[in-house]
Amino acid sequence: MAQGTVAGTTKEGFGATQRRDAWWFGPLLTFLGLTAFLVYGTWAAWQGNGYEIRKVRGGERFHEKGNHAVAPYLSPFYAPLIYDPNGTSHHAWIKGDIRPSWLPGWFPFSAGFLILAFPGLFRFTCYYYRKAYYRSFWADPPACAVGEPRKSYWGENHWPLLFQNSHRYWMYIACLFLLLLAWDALQAFWWPTAFGANGHATSHAFGIGLGTVIMVVNVILLAGFTFGCNSIRHIVGGRRDCFTCANNPQKLRTSYKLWRISSRFNEHHMEWAWLSLFSVGFTDLYIRLCALGVWQDWRII
Numbered sequence: 001m002a003q004g005t006v007a008g009t010t011k012e013g014f015g016a017t018q019r020r021d022a023w024w025f026g027p028l029l030t031f032l033g034l035t036a037f038l039v040y041g042t043w044a045a046w047q048g049n050g051y052e053i054r055k056v057r058g059g060e061r062f063h064e065k066g067n068h069a070v071a072p073y074l075s076p077f078y079a080p081l082i083y084d085p086n087g088t089s090h091h092a093w094i095k096g097d098i099r100p101s102w103l104p105g106w107f108p109f110s111a112g113f114l115i116l117a118f119p120g121l122f123r124f125t126c127y128y129y130r131k132a133y134y135r136s137f138w139a140d141p142p143a144c145a146v147g148e149p150r151k152s153y154w155g156e157n158h159w160p161l162l163f164q165n166s167h168r169y170w171m172y173i174a175c176l177f178l179l180l181l182a183w184d185a186l187q188a189f190w191w192p193t194a195f196g197a198n199g200h201a202t203s204h205a206f207g208i209g210l211g212t213v214i215m216v217v218n219v220i221l222l223a224g225f226t227f228g229c230n231s232i233r234h235i236v237g238g239r240r241d242c243f244t245c246a247n248n249p250q251k252l253r254t255s256y257k258l259w260r261i262s263s264r265f266n267e268h269h270m271e272w273a274w275l276s277l278f279s280v281g282f283t284d285l286y287i288r289l290c291a292l293g294v295w296q297d298w299r300i301i
């Protein structure tokens with residue numbers, strides 16, 4: 001936004017304000033929360049292991065031959081699991097290592113890195129997150145009625161912020177990811193009970209562990225965040241000029257109902273955004289610590 005004089009004062013410049021409240025507290029919390037998630041998420045994706053709980057615990061032995069999964073969990077940072085180097089994960093689309101041989105050993109390459117950009121860009125371009133990180137990361141503006149560091153505002157119709165308009169396309173991909181995560185959560189009720197010589201599960205039985213509950217809650221929170229997306233509101237009904245004056249009342253009634261449902265979620269989009277962000281990180285942390293043997297998964301049924 002263009003920088004102006006703070007109302008009722010001649011003071012101008014970055015941080016100039018007549019506000020007496022702790023206006024900086026919200027942006028500071030946002031900065032710390034998003035930074036913590038980015039650092040942890042990048043680190044977890046970099047590891048290339050710990051995305052399942054396997055027979056032999058410990059990061060180094062994760063890909064050991066015959067070290068198959070003993071719980072049906074999969075970390076959301078690795079979902080969908082494009083490949084699994086030791087080829088035993090039933091979640092893996094490709095069973096085997098696909099790391100290019102020409103890649104230097106120090107270069108990070110993992111199944112997590114192959115997929116995280118998609119949900120990441122969905123959040124990066126989200127209308128709520130834009131407000132949050134515009135304020136907390138580059139103080140533009142730092143808060144309402146607080147002076148900004150820049151005098152110009154180009155809006156989101158110029159590069160690089162023009163990119164934010166791609167949100168609707170990331171939304172389609174996010175819906176696909178939500179379906180895949182829901183499928184993983186359903187699979188978390190289906191425990192392997194016997195294994196063949198190659199480490200693949202040969203039989204399963206119904207069961208529930210604490211990880212199952214965590215994965216289901218994670219999907220519910222992600223759904224709450226996704227269903228309140230402004231792009232979804234637009235598609236299901238917001239794009240219509242009128243809900244009552246067209247010539248297809250039945251279709252419009254459905255459209256109106258869907259728009260109302262999406263709007264309900266949208267009213268608390270910020271809360272859904274933070275709860276789902278926390279739950280994605282915590283679901284990975286829970287599975288990772290169980291995979292390392294630091295925590296023991298609690299088998300409920």
Ligand code: FES
Pocket residue numbers: 122126127128129167171225226228229230231269
């Ligand atoms: Fe936030 Fe679409 S507006 S996810």
